[in-house]
Amino acid sequence: MAARALDARRSRWLLLAWAVAIFALSAVTDPGTLAVLAVVAGAVFARGAGAVLRRVLVTVVPFVALLVGASWAWMRLVVGVAPDGQAYAALVLRAALLAFVTFAVMRRVDLLGALAGWPTASRLAVLTLAQVHALRLVATESWQGLQSRLPRRPGAVDAVRGAGGVTGALLTLSTRNAREVTDALRSRGF
Amino acid sequence: MHVPDGFLSPLVTLPAYAAATPLWALGVRRHFGSAQVEALPVLGSLTAVAFVIQTLMIPIPGGTSTHLLGVPLLALRYGPLAAFVAESLVLVLQALLLGAGGVTVLAVNALAMGLIGPSAGWLLHRVLRPVHAGAAAFLGAAVALPVAAAVVAGVLGLQQRLDPSYFPGPLPVVAAALLLPAVLAGLLEGAYTLVAMRLLGRVRGGAGA
Numbered sequence: 001m002a003a004r005a006l007d008a009r010r011s012r013w014l015l016l017a018w019a020v021a022i023f024a025l026s027a028v029t030d031p032g033t034l035a036v037l038a039v040v041a042g043a044v045f046a047r048g049a050g051a052v053l054r055r056v057l058v059t060v061v062p063f064v065a066l067l068v069g070a071s072w073a074w075m076r077l078v079v080g081v082a083p084d085g086q087a088y089a090a091l092v093l094r095a096a097l098l099a100f101v102t103f104a105v106m107r108r109v110d111l112l113g114a115l116a117g118w119p120t121a122s123r124l125a126v127l128t129l130a131q132v133h134a135l136r137l138v139a140t141e142s143w144q145g146l147q148s149r150l151p152r153r154p155g156a157v158d159a160v161r162g163a164g165g166v167t168g169a170l171l172t173l174s175t176r177n178a179r180e181v182t183d184a185l186r187s188r189g190f
Numbered sequence: 191m192h193v194p195d196g197f198l199s200p201l202v203t204l205p206a207y208a209a210a211t212p213l214w215a216l217g218v219r220r221h222f223g224s225a226q227v228e229a230l231p232v233l234g235s236l237t238a239v240a241f242v243i244q245t246l247m248i249p250i251p252g253g254t255s256t257h258l259l260g261v262p263l264l265a266l267r268y269g270p271l272a273a274f275v276a277e278s279l280v281l282v283l284q285a286l287l288l289g290a291g292g293v294t295v296l297a298v299n300a301l302a303m304g305l306i307g308p309s310a311g312w313l314l315h316r317v318l319r320p321v322h323a324g325a326a327a328f329l330g331a332a333v334a335l336p337v338a339a340a341v342v343a344g345v346l347g348l349q350q351r352l353d354p355s356y357f358p359g360p361l362p363v364v365a366a367a368l369l370l371p372a373v374l375a376g377l378l379e380g381a382y383t384l385v386a387m388r389l390l391g392r393v394r395g396g397a398g399a
Contacts, residue, residue, distance in 0.1 A: 019293070026294040027200050029355040060289035063247070063255075064194050070250060071359060071367075078363050087358045094196030099289040102195075106286055120218055124279060127234040132241055132283065139242065172389060180231075 008113035045104035195292025206297035217271035265308030277304025307338025332380030339372030
Protein backbone atom coordinates (compact mmCIF):
# COMPACT_ATOMS: atom_id res chain seq x y z
CA MET A 1 0.00 0.00 0.00
CA ALA A 2 1.36 3.45 -0.89
CA ALA A 3 2.42 5.65 1.99
CA ARG A 4 0.22 8.69 2.63
CA ALA A 5 1.81 11.88 1.21
CA LEU A 6 2.83 14.67 3.58
CA ASP A 7 1.44 18.21 3.24
CA ALA A 8 3.24 20.69 0.97
CA ARG A 9 5.31 22.37 3.73
CA ARG A 10 6.52 19.10 5.23
CA SER A 11 7.16 17.74 1.75
CA ARG A 12 9.44 20.70 1.04
CA TRP A 13 11.43 20.03 4.26
CA LEU A 14 11.68 16.33 3.50
CA LEU A 15 12.86 17.10 -0.05
CA LEU A 16 15.53 19.45 1.34
CA ALA A 17 16.71 16.80 3.83
CA TRP A 18 16.72 14.20 1.04
CA ALA A 19 18.84 16.46 -1.22
CA VAL A 20 21.44 16.90 1.54
CA ALA A 21 21.34 13.19 2.45
CA ILE A 22 21.89 11.85 -1.07
CA PHE A 23 24.93 14.06 -1.65
CA ALA A 24 26.31 12.98 1.73
CA LEU A 25 25.65 9.31 0.87
CA SER A 26 27.31 9.74 -2.52
CA ALA A 27 30.53 10.66 -0.67
CA VAL A 28 30.75 7.28 1.12
CA THR A 29 33.06 4.74 -0.56
CA ASP A 30 33.62 2.06 2.09
CA PRO A 31 31.33 -0.98 1.46
CA GLY A 32 31.04 -1.69 5.22
CA THR A 33 29.86 1.85 5.97
CA LEU A 34 27.46 1.69 3.01
CA ALA A 35 25.99 -1.57 4.38
CA VAL A 36 25.47 0.02 7.81
CA LEU A 37 23.87 3.08 6.19
CA ALA A 38 21.58 0.77 4.16
CA VAL A 39 20.34 -0.80 7.41
CA VAL A 40 19.82 2.69 8.90
CA ALA A 41 17.89 3.79 5.77
CA GLY A 42 15.74 0.65 6.03
CA ALA A 43 14.95 1.50 9.66
CA VAL A 44 14.20 5.18 8.93
CA PHE A 45 11.91 4.28 6.03
CA ALA A 46 10.55 1.07 7.54
CA ARG A 47 6.96 1.79 6.45
CA GLY A 48 6.69 0.50 2.87
CA ALA A 49 10.37 -0.54 2.82
CA GLY A 50 9.53 -3.91 1.25
CA ALA A 51 7.84 -2.37 -1.78
CA VAL A 52 10.61 0.22 -2.21
CA LEU A 53 13.28 -2.48 -1.94
CA ARG A 54 11.50 -4.60 -4.56
CA ARG A 55 11.39 -1.57 -6.88
CA VAL A 56 15.12 -0.94 -6.37
CA LEU A 57 15.91 -4.62 -6.96
CA VAL A 58 13.86 -4.68 -10.16
CA THR A 59 14.68 -1.31 -11.76
CA VAL A 60 18.11 -0.24 -10.51
CA VAL A 61 20.20 -3.16 -9.28
CA PRO A 62 20.13 -5.37 -12.42
CA PHE A 63 21.07 -2.46 -14.69
CA VAL A 64 23.85 -1.13 -12.45
CA ALA A 65 25.16 -4.65 -11.73
CA LEU A 66 25.29 -5.40 -15.47
CA LEU A 67 27.03 -2.11 -16.13
CA VAL A 68 29.52 -2.59 -13.29
CA GLY A 69 30.13 -6.22 -14.32
CA ALA A 70 30.77 -5.16 -17.93
CA SER A 71 33.15 -2.42 -16.73
CA TRP A 72 35.03 -4.91 -14.51
CA ALA A 73 35.34 -7.38 -17.41
CA TRP A 74 36.44 -4.61 -19.80
CA MET A 75 39.13 -3.44 -17.35
CA ARG A 76 40.34 -7.03 -16.98
CA LEU A 77 40.48 -7.44 -20.75
CA VAL A 78 42.31 -4.16 -21.41
CA VAL A 79 44.67 -4.09 -18.41
CA GLY A 80 45.20 -7.86 -18.28
CA VAL A 81 44.77 -8.12 -14.49
CA ALA A 82 41.54 -8.67 -12.56
CA PRO A 83 40.78 -5.33 -10.85
CA ASP A 84 39.96 -5.13 -7.13
CA GLY A 85 36.27 -6.03 -6.79
CA GLN A 86 35.67 -3.95 -3.65
CA ALA A 87 35.25 -0.63 -5.48
CA TYR A 88 32.87 -2.27 -7.97
CA ALA A 89 30.81 -3.84 -5.17
CA ALA A 90 30.66 -0.43 -3.46
CA LEU A 91 29.38 1.11 -6.72
CA VAL A 92 26.40 -1.26 -6.84
CA LEU A 93 25.68 -0.82 -3.13
CA ARG A 94 25.93 2.99 -3.31
CA ALA A 95 23.68 3.20 -6.38
CA ALA A 96 21.11 0.90 -4.72
CA LEU A 97 21.19 2.87 -1.45
CA LEU A 98 20.71 6.21 -3.22
CA ALA A 99 17.82 4.78 -5.25
CA PHE A 100 16.22 3.30 -2.10
CA VAL A 101 16.34 6.63 -0.27
CA THR A 102 15.05 8.49 -3.34
CA PHE A 103 12.14 6.10 -3.97
CA ALA A 104 11.24 6.02 -0.25
CA VAL A 105 11.16 9.83 -0.07
CA MET A 106 9.18 10.15 -3.32
CA ARG A 107 6.49 7.84 -1.87
CA ARG A 108 6.10 10.19 1.09
CA VAL A 109 6.14 13.63 -0.52
CA ASP A 110 3.45 15.52 -2.41
CA LEU A 111 5.78 16.61 -5.24
CA LEU A 112 3.33 18.85 -7.08
CA GLY A 113 2.23 20.41 -3.78
CA ALA A 114 5.84 21.07 -2.81
CA LEU A 115 6.46 22.69 -6.21
CA ALA A 116 3.34 24.85 -5.95
CA GLY A 117 5.42 27.84 -4.78
CA TRP A 118 7.28 27.77 -8.09
CA PRO A 119 4.71 28.05 -10.92
CA THR A 120 7.23 27.48 -13.71
CA ALA A 121 8.50 24.29 -12.06
CA SER A 122 4.92 23.04 -11.57
CA ARG A 123 4.04 23.87 -15.18
CA LEU A 124 7.08 22.01 -16.48
CA ALA A 125 6.35 18.99 -14.30
CA VAL A 126 2.65 18.82 -15.26
CA LEU A 127 3.31 19.39 -18.95
CA THR A 128 6.02 16.76 -19.24
CA LEU A 129 4.17 14.16 -17.15
CA ALA A 130 1.02 14.73 -19.22
CA GLN A 131 2.96 14.29 -22.45
CA VAL A 132 4.69 11.15 -21.15
CA HIS A 133 1.28 9.76 -20.27
CA ALA A 134 -0.06 10.66 -23.73
CA LEU A 135 2.93 8.96 -25.36
CA ARG A 136 2.43 5.83 -23.25
CA LEU A 137 -1.12 5.64 -24.56
CA VAL A 138 0.01 6.13 -28.17
CA ALA A 139 2.77 3.51 -27.76
CA THR A 140 0.27 1.01 -26.31
CA GLU A 141 -2.15 1.62 -29.17
CA SER A 142 0.66 1.24 -31.73
CA TRP A 143 1.74 -2.05 -30.13
CA GLN A 144 -1.84 -3.31 -30.16
CA GLY A 145 -2.11 -2.25 -33.82
CA LEU A 146 1.05 -4.24 -34.64
CA GLN A 147 -0.34 -7.28 -32.79
CA SER A 148 -3.63 -7.09 -34.67
CA ARG A 149 -1.89 -6.91 -38.07
CA LEU A 150 0.19 -10.06 -37.48
CA PRO A 151 -1.17 -13.61 -37.30
CA ARG A 152 1.40 -14.43 -34.58
CA ARG A 153 2.80 -12.70 -31.51
CA PRO A 154 5.14 -9.85 -32.67
CA GLY A 155 8.80 -10.54 -31.96
CA ALA A 156 11.83 -8.28 -31.58
CA VAL A 157 12.35 -8.10 -35.38
CA ASP A 158 8.72 -6.99 -35.88
CA ALA A 159 9.13 -4.36 -33.16
CA VAL A 160 12.31 -3.02 -34.82
CA ARG A 161 10.61 -3.02 -38.24
CA GLY A 162 7.64 -1.13 -36.83
CA ALA A 163 9.74 1.23 -34.70
CA GLY A 164 10.18 3.83 -37.47
CA GLY A 165 6.46 4.02 -38.12
CA VAL A 166 5.66 4.13 -34.41
CA THR A 167 8.17 6.95 -33.82
CA GLY A 168 6.67 8.87 -36.73
CA ALA A 169 3.17 8.36 -35.31
CA LEU A 170 4.38 9.41 -31.84
CA LEU A 171 5.87 12.62 -33.19
CA THR A 172 2.88 13.50 -35.36
CA LEU A 173 0.28 12.75 -32.69
CA SER A 174 2.20 14.43 -29.88
CA THR A 175 2.64 17.57 -31.99
CA ARG A 176 -1.10 17.62 -32.68
CA ASN A 177 -1.69 17.00 -28.98
CA ALA A 178 0.63 19.94 -28.23
CA ARG A 179 -1.62 22.21 -30.29
CA GLU A 180 -4.59 21.25 -28.11
CA VAL A 181 -2.52 21.96 -25.00
CA THR A 182 -1.65 25.40 -26.41
CA ASP A 183 -5.34 26.17 -26.84
CA ALA A 184 -6.07 24.92 -23.31
CA LEU A 185 -3.28 27.09 -21.86
CA ARG A 186 -4.61 30.13 -23.76
CA SER A 187 -8.19 29.52 -22.57
CA ARG A 188 -6.90 29.43 -18.96
CA GLY A 189 -5.25 32.83 -19.27
CA PHE A 190 -1.60 31.87 -19.83
CA MET B 191 25.01 7.35 -21.55
CA HIS B 192 23.81 8.24 -18.11
CA VAL B 193 26.38 8.12 -15.36
CA PRO B 194 24.49 6.36 -12.52
CA ASP B 195 24.18 7.78 -9.02
CA GLY B 196 27.14 6.91 -6.83
CA PHE B 197 29.72 6.77 -9.64
CA LEU B 198 30.89 10.37 -9.02
CA SER B 199 31.92 12.09 -5.80
CA PRO B 200 30.51 15.44 -4.57
CA LEU B 201 33.88 16.90 -5.60
CA VAL B 202 32.70 16.49 -9.20
CA THR B 203 28.91 16.66 -8.86
CA LEU B 204 28.68 19.88 -6.81
CA PRO B 205 30.78 22.05 -9.19
CA ALA B 206 28.67 20.65 -12.04
CA TYR B 207 25.53 21.86 -10.23
CA ALA B 208 27.18 25.28 -9.74
CA ALA B 209 27.82 25.49 -13.49
CA ALA B 210 24.39 24.18 -14.49
CA THR B 211 22.16 26.23 -12.17
CA PRO B 212 22.48 29.65 -13.90
CA LEU B 213 22.08 27.96 -17.28
CA TRP B 214 18.89 26.23 -16.09
CA ALA B 215 17.52 29.58 -14.90
CA LEU B 216 18.36 31.23 -18.22
CA GLY B 217 16.99 28.34 -20.28
CA VAL B 218 13.72 28.10 -18.33
CA ARG B 219 13.16 31.86 -18.59
CA ARG B 220 13.95 31.93 -22.30
CA HIS B 221 12.17 28.78 -23.52
CA PHE B 222 9.77 27.51 -20.85
CA GLY B 223 8.26 30.67 -19.40
CA SER B 224 4.56 31.56 -19.54
CA ALA B 225 5.27 33.82 -22.55
CA GLN B 226 6.10 30.72 -24.62
CA VAL B 227 2.50 29.54 -25.01
CA GLU B 228 3.06 28.47 -28.63
CA ALA B 229 6.37 26.70 -28.17
CA LEU B 230 5.83 25.24 -24.69
CA PRO B 231 3.57 22.28 -25.62
CA VAL B 232 5.76 21.32 -28.58
CA LEU B 233 8.80 21.46 -26.30
CA GLY B 234 6.87 19.33 -23.80
CA SER B 235 5.99 16.81 -26.51
CA LEU B 236 9.53 16.56 -27.84
CA THR B 237 10.80 16.25 -24.27
CA ALA B 238 8.38 13.36 -23.73
CA VAL B 239 9.55 11.71 -26.98
CA ALA B 240 13.15 12.13 -25.78
CA PHE B 241 12.13 10.52 -22.48
CA VAL B 242 10.76 7.49 -24.32
CA ILE B 243 13.80 7.25 -26.63
CA GLN B 244 16.29 7.51 -23.76
CA THR B 245 14.56 4.82 -21.75
CA LEU B 246 15.95 2.22 -24.17
CA MET B 247 19.48 1.99 -22.71
CA ILE B 248 22.12 -0.61 -23.44
CA PRO B 249 24.73 -1.00 -20.66
CA ILE B 250 28.29 -0.88 -21.98
CA PRO B 251 31.68 -1.30 -20.29
CA GLY B 252 33.15 1.99 -19.09
CA GLY B 253 30.65 2.97 -16.43
CA THR B 254 27.68 4.03 -18.48
CA SER B 255 25.19 2.99 -21.18
CA THR B 256 24.50 3.90 -24.77
CA HIS B 257 21.21 5.13 -26.24
CA LEU B 258 19.76 7.77 -28.52
CA LEU B 259 19.23 11.22 -27.00
CA GLY B 260 16.32 12.80 -28.84
CA VAL B 261 17.31 16.25 -27.64
CA PRO B 262 19.66 17.23 -30.50
CA LEU B 263 16.41 17.69 -32.45
CA LEU B 264 15.35 20.27 -29.84
CA ALA B 265 18.75 21.98 -30.06
CA LEU B 266 18.48 22.26 -33.85
CA ARG B 267 14.91 23.63 -33.70
CA TYR B 268 14.97 25.81 -30.57
CA GLY B 269 18.65 26.22 -29.57
CA PRO B 270 20.98 24.46 -27.11
CA LEU B 271 19.43 25.96 -23.95
CA ALA B 272 16.02 24.48 -24.81
CA ALA B 273 17.70 21.09 -25.28
CA PHE B 274 19.52 21.54 -21.97
CA VAL B 275 16.33 22.20 -19.99
CA ALA B 276 14.45 19.44 -21.81
CA GLU B 277 17.23 16.93 -21.17
CA SER B 278 17.31 17.95 -17.51
CA LEU B 279 13.55 17.28 -17.27
CA VAL B 280 14.03 13.88 -18.88
CA LEU B 281 16.81 13.08 -16.42
CA VAL B 282 14.71 14.20 -13.42
CA LEU B 283 11.82 11.97 -14.52
CA GLN B 284 14.12 9.02 -15.21
CA ALA B 285 15.84 9.41 -11.84
CA LEU B 286 12.64 9.75 -9.82
CA LEU B 287 10.41 7.29 -11.71
CA LEU B 288 12.83 4.67 -13.03
CA GLY B 289 15.99 5.09 -10.94
CA ALA B 290 18.01 5.63 -14.13
CA GLY B 291 20.90 8.10 -13.81
CA GLY B 292 20.27 9.85 -10.54
CA VAL B 293 19.90 13.15 -8.77
CA THR B 294 23.48 13.66 -7.55
CA VAL B 295 24.81 13.15 -11.09
CA LEU B 296 21.96 15.08 -12.73
CA ALA B 297 23.99 18.20 -13.53
CA VAL B 298 26.88 16.21 -15.00
CA ASN B 299 24.55 14.16 -17.20
CA ALA B 300 22.54 17.24 -18.21
CA LEU B 301 25.63 19.25 -19.12
CA ALA B 302 27.08 16.38 -21.19
CA MET B 303 23.95 15.08 -22.94
CA GLY B 304 21.79 18.19 -22.88
CA LEU B 305 24.18 21.07 -23.42
CA ILE B 306 27.68 20.27 -24.64
CA GLY B 307 26.77 17.47 -27.10
CA PRO B 308 23.71 19.23 -28.57
CA SER B 309 25.62 22.56 -28.69
CA ALA B 310 28.29 20.94 -30.84
CA GLY B 311 25.53 19.59 -33.10
CA TRP B 312 23.76 22.95 -33.19
CA LEU B 313 26.99 24.73 -34.23
CA LEU B 314 27.71 22.20 -36.98
CA HIS B 315 24.10 22.48 -38.17
CA ARG B 316 24.38 26.27 -38.39
CA VAL B 317 27.59 26.02 -40.42
CA LEU B 318 26.30 23.34 -42.83
CA ARG B 319 22.66 24.45 -43.22
CA PRO B 320 23.35 26.96 -46.04
CA VAL B 321 25.06 24.14 -47.99
CA HIS B 322 22.48 21.33 -47.48
CA ALA B 323 19.70 21.41 -44.88
CA GLY B 324 19.20 17.62 -44.70
CA ALA B 325 22.89 16.82 -44.36
CA ALA B 326 23.22 19.58 -41.75
CA ALA B 327 20.41 18.07 -39.64
CA PHE B 328 21.83 14.54 -39.95
CA LEU B 329 25.42 15.48 -39.17
CA GLY B 330 24.46 17.98 -36.46
CA ALA B 331 22.54 15.31 -34.55
CA ALA B 332 25.08 12.57 -35.34
CA VAL B 333 27.95 14.54 -33.86
CA ALA B 334 26.09 15.36 -30.61
CA LEU B 335 26.30 11.83 -29.22
CA PRO B 336 30.06 11.22 -29.58
CA VAL B 337 30.75 14.69 -28.15
CA ALA B 338 28.51 13.96 -25.16
CA ALA B 339 30.20 10.55 -24.74
CA ALA B 340 33.62 12.20 -24.81
CA VAL B 341 32.51 14.58 -22.04
CA VAL B 342 31.15 11.68 -19.94
CA ALA B 343 34.41 9.77 -20.47
CA GLY B 344 36.37 12.87 -19.46
CA VAL B 345 34.35 13.29 -16.26
CA LEU B 346 34.72 9.60 -15.31
CA GLY B 347 38.44 9.84 -16.08
CA LEU B 348 38.67 12.96 -13.91
CA GLN B 349 36.90 11.14 -11.08
CA GLN B 350 39.38 8.27 -11.35
CA ARG B 351 42.26 10.77 -11.07
CA LEU B 352 40.67 12.49 -8.07
CA ASP B 353 39.64 9.32 -6.19
CA PRO B 354 39.94 5.87 -7.79
CA SER B 355 37.78 4.31 -5.05
CA TYR B 356 34.71 5.67 -6.88
CA PHE B 357 35.04 4.54 -10.46
CA PRO B 358 38.34 2.73 -11.04
CA GLY B 359 38.51 3.00 -14.87
CA PRO B 360 41.22 5.35 -16.23
CA LEU B 361 40.33 7.79 -19.04
CA PRO B 362 41.82 5.86 -22.03
CA VAL B 363 40.05 2.63 -20.96
CA VAL B 364 36.72 4.41 -20.40
CA ALA B 365 36.97 6.47 -23.60
CA ALA B 366 37.74 3.38 -25.68
CA ALA B 367 34.61 1.69 -24.31
CA LEU B 368 32.33 4.70 -24.76
CA LEU B 369 33.24 6.29 -28.06
CA LEU B 370 32.65 3.52 -30.62
CA PRO B 371 29.07 2.75 -29.45
CA ALA B 372 28.42 6.51 -29.31
CA VAL B 373 29.55 6.98 -32.92
CA LEU B 374 27.25 4.15 -34.06
CA ALA B 375 24.32 5.46 -31.99
CA GLY B 376 25.10 8.93 -33.39
CA LEU B 377 24.33 7.71 -36.91
CA LEU B 378 20.91 6.49 -35.70
CA GLU B 379 20.38 9.80 -33.90
CA GLY B 380 21.15 11.62 -37.16
CA ALA B 381 18.63 9.49 -39.07
CA TYR B 382 15.97 9.99 -36.36
CA THR B 383 16.53 13.76 -36.30
CA LEU B 384 16.42 14.06 -40.08
CA VAL B 385 13.13 12.13 -40.28
CA ALA B 386 11.66 13.99 -37.29
CA MET B 387 12.57 17.41 -38.74
CA ARG B 388 10.81 16.48 -41.99
CA LEU B 389 7.77 15.10 -40.13
CA LEU B 390 7.47 18.16 -37.90
CA GLY B 391 7.78 20.41 -40.93
CA ARG B 392 5.01 18.43 -42.66
CA VAL B 393 2.71 18.56 -39.60
CA ARG B 394 3.30 22.30 -39.32
CA GLY B 395 2.64 22.71 -43.03
CA GLY B 396 -0.55 20.67 -42.69
CA ALA B 397 -1.76 22.88 -39.87
CA GLY B 398 -1.49 25.94 -42.01
CA ALA B 399 -3.37 24.36 -44.92
